[in-house]
Amino acid sequence: MGRAPCCDKANVKKGPWSPEEDAKLKSYIEQNGTGGNWIALPQKIGLKRCGKSCRLRWLNYLRPNIKHGGFSEEEDDIICSLYVSIGSRWSIIAAQLPGRTDNDIKNYWNTRLKKKLLGKQRKEQQAQAQRARRVSNMKQEMKRETDNQNLMAAAAASGVNTPYWPLEYSVHPMPVSNSSIIDYDLNNQTSFTSMLHHPTIMNMTTNPLSMVSNANNIFQGFENFPSDLSELVCENQQVMNRTMDGFYGMESIDMSNGGGSTITTTSTESNSWGDMNSLVYSPLVSDYEACCQQGSIIPQDVAVFEESRYFGTQMQ
DNA sequence: AAGCTTCGCAACCGCTCAACC
DNA sequence: CGGTTGAGCGGTTGCGAAGCT
Structure with missing residues (x-):
């Protein structure tokens, strides 16, 4: 058994609202309010409209201070x-x-x-493919450099780990809050791990948007971060696999098992914004819903909630 | 200029949730 | 505690305008 219709569909006008209908609805609500009963409202003012339709018209069009178009x-x-x-x-x-x-x-x-972001993402994918090709060529060049081979062999023989990064990139000044700078040693695992926990990096890995919306500068916030280094980051699978799952890929949560596991897909595997649902239903949502249920968060608090998520603080 | 396609927006539909009885 | 009802929400549709051939 379906639920009873909210109004008599046969006697209800549908389609675009006339200026007269708008005027009637607007003046009534401005003088009397909605009365907390949208269903009864059209009858009161002699409108042959469904109450839901009146509500929608008021909320989306007639309500004061409504802005249309011109999104900044x-x-x-x-x-x-x-x-x-x-x-x-x-x-x-x-x-x-x-x-x-x-x-x-x-x-x-x-x-x-949606289209705007799709366009950006495609551009970024093309650029990424181009970078991968360049890096691949570069690696082949490097292989030919016997000096380096000898150095690496010597290092291996002496038990010293081969550096992941060329020397000029091995120490990178990382901007942190309050304009202070921390030097991270990219060849030092502890230091490198520490860099990965830098808020900016954490934000990039936990908030795919920081990559999507800033696709033109994936290392935004790292003005001094050498652009070539970003290529190396992509290519260095050893480092990538160990530390930065989801850095260039996008992290999504598998809700089918209760949201407990993380599935990492590369942007080439999941390259459609039509597939964006896989990105968006993060643990945040369930946290958010839980908070809503507890009454500890109201929609207006969502910005604060977001901030707390990104900065790892707890909601009050 | 006419016909066709694409786009943007207003409005509708059906569902869920919460309040009330 | 379960049924009913209205509010609210998100997905979808339909139509007119704009753009294209």
Whole structure:
């Protein structure tokens, strides 16, 4: 048995609203409010509309201070960021953007932002493939360098680990908060591991958006990070496998087993934003839902929640 | 200029959740 | 405690405008 219809469909007008209908609805709500009952509202004011339709019209169009179109870059970033973190919770996303409605944001995402990001991602993939080819050529060149071979052989013979990084890259100044600098020794495992726990790196690995939305500069925040080094990072599988799963790939959570395991896919394996659901339903969502259920978080708190996630602090 | 395709947006549909009885 | 109802939400559809051939 299905549920009873909310209104008599036969006597209800559908389709676009006329200016007269808009005026009736607007003036009534401005004077009397909704009365907490949308279903009864159309009858009260003599509108042949479904209550749900009235609600939608008011919320998405007639309500004061509604903005339409003209999304700014900042708004784009917020939408993308929240979408990647919490998925298509349009009402929550809309709560972060004053004057925007969930419907507007949803439409904007589906018609423009998704394509925009897809384009960026494709460009990045092409660039990545190009980098891989260049690095491959470079490695072949390096193999021919007998001096280096001798050095490595000598190092191996003496029990010294072969450096992962060319000397000029081995110590890298890492910007940290408050403008201070830490020098990480990339040939020192402890130091390197420590670098990987740098908030910026952590953000890059836990927040795929920082890679997607900043695809033009995947090492954003590392102004002094040599661009060639990023190529080496990609190529150095030994380091990658041990420490940076998900660095160039994207980490997603397998919810089929309770969200407990992490599946890492490379961006070439999962290269469609149509497949973005695999990215977005992170543990954050279940955490978020749990908090909502406990009443300890309201939608407006989502930004704070995000911050707490990225910086590893606990919600109050 | 006409026909066709694509795009953007408003509105609808159906589902879930929570309040109320 | 279960059933009913309305609010709210996200996915989808339909239509008009714009762009293209």
